[in-house]
Amino acid sequence: MTKHAKLAPSACGECPIRHRAVCAKCNADELAELETIKYYRSYEAGQTILWAGDHMEFVGSLVSGVATLTQTMEDGRTQMVGLLLPSDFVGRPGRDSAAYNVVATSDVVMCCFRKTPFENMMASTPHIAHRLLQMTLDELDAAREWMLVLGRKTAREKIASLLSIIARRDATLGMGVATGRVVFDLPLTREAMADYLGLTLETVSRQISALRKDGVIVLEGKRHVTVPDMDRLMDEAGDDSDGGLLA
Amino acid sequence: MTKHAKLAPSACGECPIRHRAVCAKCNADELAELETIKYYRSYEAGQTILWAGDHMEFVGSLVSGVATLTQTMEDGRTQMVGLLLPSDFVGRPGRDSAAYNVVATSDVVMCCFRKTPFENMMASTPHIAHRLLQMTLDELDAAREWMLVLGRKTAREKIASLLSIIARRDATLGMGVATGRVVFDLPLTREAMADYLGLTLETVSRQISALRKDGVIVLEGKRHVTVPDMDRLMDEAGDDSDGGLLA
DNA sequence: TCGAGGCTTTGACCCAGATCAATTAGGACG
DNA sequence: CGTCCTAATTGATCTGGGTCAAAGCCTCGA
Numbered sequence: 243m244t245k246h247a248k249l250a251p252s253a254c255g256e257c258p259i260r261h262r263a264v265c266a267k268c269n270a271d272e273l274a275e276l277e278t279i280k281y282y283r284s285y286e287a288g289q290t291i292l293w294a295g296d297h298m299e300f301v302g303s304l305v306s307g308v309a310t311l312t313q314t315m316e317d318g319r320t321q322m323v324g325l326l327l328p329s330d331f332v333g334r335p336g337r338d339s340a341a342y343n344v345v346a347t348s349d350v351v352m353c354c355f356r357k358t359p360f361e362n363m364m365a366s367t368p369h370i371a372h373r374l375l376q377m378t379l380d381e382l383d384a385a386r387e388w389m390l391v392l393g394r395k396t397a398r399e400k401i402a403s404l405l406s407i408i409a410r411r412d413a414t415l416g417m418g419v420a421t422g423r424v425v426f427d428l429p430l431t432r433e434a435m436a437d438y439l440g441l442t443l444e445t446v447s448r449q450i451s452a453l454r455k456d457g458v459i460v461l462e463g464k465r466h467v468t469v470p471d472m473d474r475l476m477d478e479a480g481d482d483s484d485g486g487l488l489a
Numbered sequence: 490m491t492k493h494a495k496l497a498p499s500a501c502g503e504c505p506i507r508h509r510a511v512c513a514k515c516n517a518d519e520l521a522e523l524e525t526i527k528y529y530r531s532y533e534a535g536q537t538i539l540w541a542g543d544h545m546e547f548v549g550s551l552v553s554g555v556a557t558l559t560q561t562m563e564d565g566r567t568q569m570v571g572l573l574l575p576s577d578f579v580g581r582p583g584r585d586s587a588a589y590n591v592v593a594t595s596d597v598v599m600c601c602f603r604k605t606p607f608e609n610m611m612a613s614t615p616h617i618a619h620r621l622l623q624m625t626l627d628e629l630d631a632a633r634e635w636m637l638v639l640g641r642k643t644a645r646e647k648i649a650s651l652l653s654i655i656a657r658r659d660a661t662l663g664m665g666v667a668t669g670r671v672v673f674d675l676p677l678t679r680e681a682m683a684d685y686l687g688l689t690l691e692t693v694s695r696q697i698s699a700l701r702k703d704g705v706i707v708l709e710g711k712r713h714v715t716v717p718d719m720d721r722l723m724d725e726a727g728d729d730s731d732g733g734l735l736a
Numbered sequence: 737t738c739g740a741g742g743c744t745t746t747g748a749c750c751c752a753g754a755t756c757a758a759t760t761a762g763g764a765c766g
Numbered sequence: 767c768g769t770c771c772t773a774a775t776t777g778a779t780c781t782g783g784g785t786c787a788a789a790g791c792c793t794c795g796a
Binding site for chain 2: 746
Binding site: 311313315316317319320321323324334335336341342365366368371374375376378379381382383385386387388389390392393394439440480 | 558560562563564566567568570571581582583584588589612613615618619621622623625626628629630632633634635636637639640641686687727
């Protein structure tokens with residue numbers, strides 16, 4: 243999907259480590275140290291990267307691909323609680339196990355930092371600690387934003403919310419704010435969307451069809467989406483907010 | 490409600506500042522410094538403590554009473570995204586405005602620290618920064634736990650989840666894990682419960698009646714609840730998890 | 737003691753979204 | 767170029783929870 247190079251603008255263009263997670267201020271010494279504890283991992287679509295409760299040996303960030311955080315009840319009902327897109331952070335500094343299943347939705351490449359050295363570094367460099375706190379607060383805001391979607395929005399509004407979040411995210415990766423015409427590929431199956439939105443996949447399909455019929459979106463194939471008018475979509479989402487979601 | 494003194498055991502019993510938020514390691518110097526920037530505020534039931542977007546001049550923790558974090562859509566639909574009970578933390582270190590409305594559900598006393606000095610202190614004392622990160626991660630886990638409740642549970646399970654969380658919380662304030670018989674007072678109106686659970690107040694009322702009829706809970710008046718068998722309640726909640734929620 | 741007004745409960749009915757069940761695309765591959 | 771397999775669409779029907787409406791029940795103040 244998204245190539246590493248394509249990511250750079252949204253992260254930091256001036257240092258060798260391109261991930262927002264760690265290059266808040268680009269101190270050369272810290273970056274050099276980070277390089278020494280860095281490695282890459284890749285996963286295939288469908289593979290579970292971490293099971294809830296698993297010991298975590300790294301923290302890192304997505305380089306390419308899409309992964310989801312999911313929670314499952316014994317009877318099989320599942321709820322996605324976060325969507326990880328390139329440059330998103332994976333891991334819980336200071337915790338030694340995963341809280342949720344992390345599943346690769348497409349082929350995934352992740353940039354990992356070994357956990358203990360990373361945490362030591364965090365303890366000694368306040369601005370990294372601060373950056374992590376801010377990122378965690380962002381995630382918390384996003385999660386709470388999503389609680390409103392799950393608890394109070396209709397199926398149509400839920401779909402529009404999800405589409406506008408993905409569109410916005412994709413568009414701003416390129417640069418600037420998403421307005422007017424936006425084009426992107428859905429990184430999720432209908433079932434994954436349903437799990438995210440607390441719906442069934444049939445309802446997701448029906449509502450997408452309805453939005454298409456009403457001209458809010460244009461579909462080519464199953465995944466390629468054109469939004470002719472971003473404002474219209476945001477309106478359908480019943481959304482005053484300006485961003486949010488995405489772990 | 491809960492008196493400050495009653496809180497001490499759940500916080501730190503060995504230092505003059507009893508709030509979990511800040512006494513992670515009880516360094517005397519830090520505590521003395523905290524004392525100099527500390528003050529109290531109180532609010533009446535129903536009063537809005539902060540509006541979303543408000544400038545925040547303090548961070549602090551609840552001493553007594555109950556407050557809620559709520560989000561509202563233009564058409565009036567509202568979703569509660571967090572429940573603040575005594576010892577819970579209020580504020581977003583490093584941010585200068587509130588993300589959600591904070592509303593006092595009962596009369597509230599809050600212990601506040603002036604924001605700038607508190608943040609300076611945080612920047613200079615890594616263990617406080619670390620503690621805040623851990624608390625934020627707890628909140629994030631709780632929020633995501635709640636996403637499962639909102640997205641996938643039935644009305645009955647939602648009610649049981651809320652009751653078991655409040656029961657557990659109340660019981661463990663006293664000490665130990667909540668099992669067997671548990672007694673507590675509901676700190677929320679039916680409407681507030683509905684806003685928390687993404688239901689209507691009528692449905693909340695009906696499901697509470699149903700749980701009473703089935704002997705899962707016993708009610709005296711509208712608010713005083715006895716849970717004869719905590720395991721039974723957790724079972725109704727469809728919950729394998731062990732805690733969670735509560736900002 | 738008696739209202740008045742705010743919670744709460746309960747009933748009757750309805751509808752958005754779930755469930756069950758076919759069909760219909762798209763690929764990937766021989 | 768078929769054919770197999772999985773994702774997606776579409777239809778028919780059912781139901782959990784919403785909506786509207788009418789009592790009940792505390793509490794507080796006169």
